Amino acid sequence: MSAKKLKRVGIKIDMTPMVDVAFLLLIFFMSTSQFDPPQKAPITLPDSHSILKVPDSDVMVLAIDKESRLYWQIGKSPQEDTDLPSLENLVLEQRRRNPRLRVAIKADKDSEYGVMEDVMATMQKTNTITFSLVTELVQSSKSALH
Amino acid sequence: MGAVDTPESSGKKKKGGLKKRAPKRTGVKIDMTPMVDVAFLLLIFFMCTTVFRKPQALEINLPPDPKAKVEVAESNVMTVRAIAPADSSRGDIRVFWAIAKNPYTEAKWADMSGLFATEGKKNAKLVVLIKIDRAVKYKYMVDLIDQLQFAELNRFSLAPLEPKEKAEVESL
Numbered sequence: 087m088s089a090k091k092l093k094r095v096g097i098k099i100d101m102t103p104m105v106d107v108a109f110l111l112l113i114f115f116m117s118t119s120q121f122d123p124p125q126k127a128p129i130t131l132p133d134s135h136s137i138l139k140v141p142d143s144d145v146m147v148l149a150i151d152k153e154s155r156l157y158w159q160i161g162k163s164p165q166e167d168t169d170l171p172s173l174e175n176l177v178l179e180q181r182r183r184n185p186r187l188r189v190a191i192k193a194d195k196d197s198e199y200g201v202m203e204d205v206m207a208t209m210q211k212t213n214t215i216t217f218s219l220v221t222e223l224v225q226s227s228k229s230a231l232h
Numbered sequence: 233m234g235a236v237d238t239p240e241s242s243g244k245k246k247k248g249g250l251k252k253r254a255p256k257r258t259g260v261k262i263d264m265t266p267m268v269d270v271a272f273l274l275l276i277f278f279m280c281t282t283v284f285r286k287p288q289a290l291e292i293n294l295p296p297d298p299k300a301k302v303e304v305a306e307s308n309v310m311t312v313r314a315i316a317p318a319d320s321s322r323g324d325i326r327v328f329w330a331i332a333k334n335p336y337t338e339a340k341w342a343d344m345s346g347l348f349a350t351e352g353k354k355n356a357k358l359v360v361l362i363k364i365d366r367a368v369k370y371k372y373m374v375d376l377i378d379q380l381q382f383a384e385l386n387r388f389s390l391a392p393l394e395p396k397e398k399a400e401v402e403s404l
Contacts, residue, residue, distance in 0.1 A: 105268050112271055115278030131287060132371035134378040140289045150370075190289060193370050200366025202373065203392060210294050218289035221374055 126165045127151035132195035134221035144186045146177070147220075150193035154201045160187075170204050177212045189217040290377055295389075307332045308357045312344075312376070313393060313401050316367040325372050328401040336401050344376070348383035360388040365398055 129151055149157040149165065158176065159165045168176055181187050189209065193202055209217055313328045313336065327344060328336040331351070339347055352358055360380060364373055373390075380388050 101264075101268070105264070105271070108268070108271050108275055112275040112278065115275065115282055119278055119282045121281075132374040134288060134290050134374055135382060136288045136290045136378065138289045138291060140287055192287075195369065195371035195374070197370045198366060199364050199368045199370050199373050202370050203364075203366060203390075206292075206294065206390070213296070215294040215296055216291065218291055219374060219377075220287045220289055221378075223288045 124164055125149070126157055126167075127153075127155065129192055129194045130196070131192065131220060131222040133224040134219075135224060136221060137223070138218070140190050140218060140220055141188060144184060144188055146180055146187050146189050148173075148189060148191045148205065150191065150197050150201055150205070152194045152196050154197055156201075156205075170201075170208065173205065173208050174211055177208070177214055181212070181214065189214050190220050191217060192220040290374065290381075292377075304359050305357075308355060309359050309361055310351055311336075311361045311363065313363045313365075313397060314368050314372060314376070315365040315393070315398055315402060316369075318402075324369060326401075328404065336404060338401075338404055341372075345379045345382060348379055348385055352383045352385045358385060358387070360385055362388060362390050363393040363397060364390070365393045 127149070129149055143161070146158060146160050149159075151157070156168045156170065156173065157165045158168050160180065177189065191202070191205060209215070310329060310331045315326050315328075316324055317326050323341075325341050327339050327341055329339055329347065330336045348360070362373075362376055364376075377388070380386070
């Protein structure tokens with residue numbers, strides 16, 4: 087009378103190992119990720135061959151964006167605006183609060199050198215004579231100029 | 233006649249039989265699908281947002297006192313002047329260099345690394361004075377410092393480019 091139903095072969099895949107691996111990776115990524123503190127302006131870093139790392143703590147990041155606006159932040163706190171005239175007092179104040187504070191300057195690669203020159207002059211005025219310029223590592227061993 | 237315990241009934245209902253039967257297991261089946269879905273979702277999220285590399289840093293040491301004069305024999309000083317050309321058709325950087333009191337020569341930006349390497353080999357006491365115009369892009373300064381460190385010319389200083397000095401090389 088009715089057409090005979092096709093016999094279905096029940097395929098059962100054991101998903102346990104896959105789920106195990108998925109959870110392992112999930113836990114790994116969850117524990118290793120650190121979220122970048124929010125940035126007010128996107129900054130493209132210049133390239134260098136330096137292999138020194140930016141220290142993890144006691145760092146004041148001074149950001150200079152393409153339009154030569156200045157921002158500063160310490161640790162995970164949100165970025166705040168600043169400008170050249172108030173930079174000197176700001177750096178002095180923050181260094182007084184934390185004597186181990188280091189300054190890292192994170193400038194956009196297309197920003198004008200003049201701003202950097204002024205910032206460096208300010209650093210010298212505040213006696214912050216050692217600071218880092220944050221850069222991106224280039225992979226080629228030869229030269230960044232090409 | 234006394235009641236006869238049959239092994240079948242005693243095994244099922246009464247305690248103290250010879251063999252204790254294992255309690256009946258209820259098959260609990262939990263549907264894991266939603267949990268696995270969420271796990272994969274989070275996994276993909278963390279995989280996409282994680283950035284492994286940390287940015288690198290160039291260490292800069294400024295002289296402690298801006299007025300302090302360091303005496304260097306003039307023959308050991310190599311001056312590099314970098315300016316941004318007025319018309320953008322010529323690229324966005326022009327570099328000139330001179331050793332001691334020699335006139336400035338223009339160099340191609342790409343040749344600077346080779347130049348630093350050869351000059352550094354010729355004179356181990358070489359001190360490089362970098363004067364960069366304010367309009368030049370910041371990446372060129374980083375490149376120059378990077379090249380100097382690459383050529384192991386660790387004695388260099390940055391100085392502002394005076395308008396007169398700029399005009400001098402601009403006419404070349």
